């Protein structure tokens with residue numbers, strides 16, 4: 272068989288480990304051939320390929336990013352996109368596809384499968400918010416990077432008697448904020464799932480200062496205050512009407528200073544959380560996903576996504592994976608709240 276592989280959406284540490292496992296088992300054990308599609312769905316859409324064999328995957332296990340490149344191109348939103356993909360797969364003699372990606376990429380995979388393309392999905396996101404898998408690779412690496420950053424913020428916060436805010440990724444789910452915040456002993460953790468009360472946050476800040484220690488607040492980029500609090504001032508908007516004061520972290524610092532009179536600073540970790548070498552946990556999980564995905568293709572079990580349930584790698588329908596986001600449940604947030612203030 273000739274199998275196409277692509278990586279779509281935001282990159283994350285462990286993508287190369289998946290590609291390596293797919294090719295090593297696929298070529299070495301099953302004798303299949305591979306073709307790499309460049310930059311997510313843009314590859315099959317434009318017919319942009321690269322050679323993908325055992326030689327091409329040598330030495331990539333510890334490397335962050337993806338040797339295939341990535342993009343957020345969505346062929347479903349492009350007129351005639353699906354037909355062009357089908358034509359290009361035929362031109363390149365591709366019998367089946369392995370799509371490694373998040374909600375968007377796997378959503379496209381599902382629609383292609385419904386239109387006759389043989390595809391198997393591998394879940395990926397540092398946000399850990401994909402359904403039907405307990406963990407996604409990249410998450411553990413992101414949490415460890417954020418944890419180390421927060422550890423460092425504690426010491427400088429105390430030297431300067433400041434409140435320090437660390438803004439982490441997570442537009443719709445607060446998994447990174449929750450885990451990094453718990454691991455690094457944050458005094459407050461704010462997540463998108465629970466609108467925060469700025470009065471309560473300021474109370475925590477003030478009570479923490481009374482203990483001689485400085486407060487550390489971890490906030491997910493998608494967290495927001497309860498309605499009516501922290502209104503954006505017109506001065507905070509740029510010429511296009513975009514909020515220019517920055518994200519929620521900057522706005523929080525501004526509001527804490529205004530309300531408590533204490534100095535506050537924000538560190539936005541941004542794409543640092545997505546770059547660099549994966550942790551051991553992510554390398555192993557990504558490798559196991561890659562091995563399971565190529566086995567599913569070899570078995571002809573298409574329309575599936577591999578996932579982690581407990582300690583086992585399972586196959587679930589692509590629709591189960593993309594049906595809804597896996598957000599932080601209330602009881603998990605309550606565990607962290609015990610340590611607030």
Ligand code: F6P
Pocket residue numbers: 281373396397398440441442492545
């Ligand atoms: O979904 C992964 C993610 O890293 C989010 O946490 C973040 O909001 C987004 O991607 C950033 O995307 P981009 O790299 O396109 O700015």
